[in-house]
Amino acid sequence: MAMKYIACAAVPLLMAALPAQAVTVEQLNQQVQQMNKRISEQNNKLRINGFASFGMAISDEEMAYNGVNDEVTFNRFSKMGVQMSFNIDAKNSVVMQLVSRGNEGWNTNAEWAYFKHDFGSGFSGKIGRIRLPAYQLSEFLDVGYATPYAQVPAETYDSLEPFANMEGVDLSYSMDLGDNTALFQVVYGRAKDDEFDLKDIIGLSGVLQADTWNVRVALSQASVSIIQADAAAVVTNFYQAETEDLDGNFASVGFTYDPGDLYFTTEYTTLEADGQVVDADSMYATFGYRMGRFMPTLTYAMAESQDDDERELAPAQAAAIAGASGGAFTTADVLTGAAGIQAASDRNTTRIGLGLRYDMSPGAALKVQYDIIEVDDDKSGLFDDTAWATNVLTAGENPDGANILTISIDTVF
Amino acid sequence: MKNLTFKLLTALTLASCFALTHAGSVVVVGKGSPIGASNESDVVKAFLGKKKDLGGVSVIPLDQGEGNPARNDFYANVVKKSEAQLKSYWSRLIFTGKGQAPQVVGGDAEVKNMVATNPNIIGYIDESAVDGSVKVIYKP
Numbered sequence: 001m002a003m004k005y006i007a008c009a010a011v012p013l014l015m016a017a018l019p020a021q022a023v024t025v026e027q028l029n030q031q032v033q034q035m036n037k038r039i040s041e042q043n044n045k046l047r048i049n050g051f052a053s054f055g056m057a058i059s060d061e062e063m064a065y066n067g068v069n070d071e072v073t074f075n076r077f078s079k080m081g082v083q084m085s086f087n088i089d090a091k092n093s094v095v096m097q098l099v100s101r102g103n104e105g106w107n108t109n110a111e112w113a114y115f116k117h118d119f120g121s122g123f124s125g126k127i128g129r130i131r132l133p134a135y136q137l138s139e140f141l142d143v144g145y146a147t148p149y150a151q152v153p154a155e156t157y158d159s160l161e162p163f164a165n166m167e168g169v170d171l172s173y174s175m176d177l178g179d180n181t182a183l184f185q186v187v188y189g190r191a192k193d194d195e196f197d198l199k200d201i202i203g204l205s206g207v208l209q210a211d212t213w214n215v216r217v218a219l220s221q222a223s224v225s226i227i228q229a230d231a232a233a234v235v236t237n238f239y240q241a242e243t244e245d246l247d248g249n250f251a252s253v254g255f256t257y258d259p260g261d262l263y264f265t266t267e268y269t270t271l272e273a274d275g276q277v278v279d280a281d282s283m284y285a286t287f288g289y290r291m292g293r294f295m296p297t298l299t300y301a302m303a304e305s306q307d308d309d310e311r312e313l314a315p316a317q318a319a320a321i322a323g324a325s326g327g328a329f330t331t332a333d334v335l336t337g338a339a340g341i342q343a344a345s346d347r348n349t350t351r352i353g354l355g356l357r358y359d360m361s362p363g364a365a366l367k368v369q370y371d372i373i374e375v376d377d378d379k380s381g382l383f384d385d386t387a388w389a390t391n392v393l394t395a396g397e398n399p400d401g402a403n404i405l406t407i408s409i410d411t412v413f
Numbered sequence: 414m415k416n417l418t419f420k421l422l423t424a425l426t427l428a429s430c431f432a433l434t435h436a437g438s439v440v441v442v443g444k445g446s447p448i449g450a451s452n453e454s455d456v457v458k459a460f461l462g463k464k465k466d467l468g469g470v471s472v473i474p475l476d477q478g479e480g481n482p483a484r485n486d487f488y489a490n491v492v493k494k495s496e497a498q499l500k501s502y503w504s505r506l507i508f509t510g511k512g513q514a515p516q517v518v519g520g521d522a523e524v525k526n527m528v529a530t531n532p533n534i535i536g537y538i539d540e541s542a543v544d545g546s547v548k549v550i551y552k553p
Binding site for chain 1: 454463479493495496497499500501503504505507508509510513526
């Protein structure tokens with residue numbers, strides 16, 4: 001009897017439950033449709049991505065090398081960036097990337113700000129503030145997480161660092177070559193900082209991208225003017241050399257092999273410019289091996305200036321300057337001074353870097369890097385050039401190397 | 414007796430099928446999608462944003478969240494990239510304005526719901542979750 005009573009009671013309960021369940025299925029369907037709509041909407045609208053590197057660096061040398069001396073710095077390699085991509089429609093988009101850098105007092109700067117149009121058939125164009133595709137790492141130089149380094153090899157990446165960005169136009173083309181992809185890029189524009197004005201920049205780059213490796217070749221040229229007044233005056237008065245519209249050329253060849261556990265990347269660059277602008281060759285190579293979440297790396301990097309003789313002050317010119325000083329300086333004084341200035345711009349430097357990357361979680365990596373820097377022939381490399389020149393002039397002793405420790409946490413989000 | 418042998422064979426075959434395919438991811442589309450069977454290279458390219466279409470039909474790849482078994486299996490055994498490598502890969506594309514990683518949904522059931530509502534969406538699910546609502550276009 002009790003059983004029957006329960007059974008009878010269950011019928012209305014079931015009846016009540018059925019429509020409730022039907023509503024739930026309908027709601028689920030609606031939710032799915034809403035999610036689906038949201039996904040296509042998100043594909044078409046605003047996307048926000050960010051990256052950040054927070055780190056510290058210290059050297060055992062009092063004179064700063066690449067901005068690091070024997071007092072710990074938390075700013076030199078720290079930065080944070082936010083990128084907003086707004087897709088107007090399937091063909092048109094606007095991208096802005098804002099980056100705050102520790103070594104610039106955390107001032108925020110627009111690194112990218114451009115309009116992009118997709119022409120179809122693999123062609124696309126950009127106009128606005130874009131990245132000069134000079135180097136292999138140019139386009140993601142700030143995104144520490146995407147590179148194996150706590151600090152990128154400055155021997156290579158210092159040369160054009162002020163000109164990472166330019167204002168101009170970009171035309172890109174990508175095509176399938178069997179299983180590989182070829183990418184070509186042409187840029188035209190202008191870049192300017194406090195010291196130099198680069199006009200009529202033309203940059204070409206070609207990348208062949210396979211599954212496990214890629215090869216990249218890039219050429220850039222520009223008309224270079226020295227606009228920093230003191231530097232321009234020295235070049236004009238002492239060296240009687242031109243300061244405007246000098247031809248400048250830059251080339252980079254890069255190769256990366258990344259099949260899985262093994263990692264290898266290398267790049268060779270050469271910079272040539274007329275007159276007193278330093279010409280330099282550089283290269284780096286990095287081997288790495290992934291062991292689960294760890295990747296130890298070994299890096300060799302070097303830079304060497306190529307036009308030291310051409311930038312020397314002619315003895316006749318030194319004598320003329322000494323004469324004009326009314327006896328305040330002898331010819332020897334002037335030559336010593338010129339040698340000091342030149343030694344601070346000549347380069348002959350090598351880096352051996354031991355690195356360890358630890359992927360704490362997908363999106364966050366801890367990196368420790370120990371760099372052994374050596375400078376040959378009293379050619380300053382990336383040491384502080386004012387301190388170096390002062391030492392030459394005052395017969396002080398310049399360092400022949402430095403050991404630098406860099407630790408950073410790199411994230412993308 | 415003959416009947417029993419047949420039944421045994423069937424059971425064994427089923428069991429071995431199950432053993433072979435258990436805990437493996439397959440790539441699926443909605444059952445009415447025009448996207449057909451695809452090879453591994455094309456599927457990998459579609460999920461890495463290197464290919465925007467499969468057999469001429471544009472595709473919207475869909476990821477499962479980190480930690481889901483189907484995702485772990487798919488990226489480890491088909492794409493052959495670790496989560497950290499994948500993050501590095503996408504950050505290079507995202508921060509150069511070249512692409513965006515696929516949208517992420519919760520799990521097998523959500524992928525099945527999504528592909529059912531849009532013929533361009535492709536996703537991966539554990540093979541044991543395959544049912545009549547989806548069509549398998551790639552099985553490792």
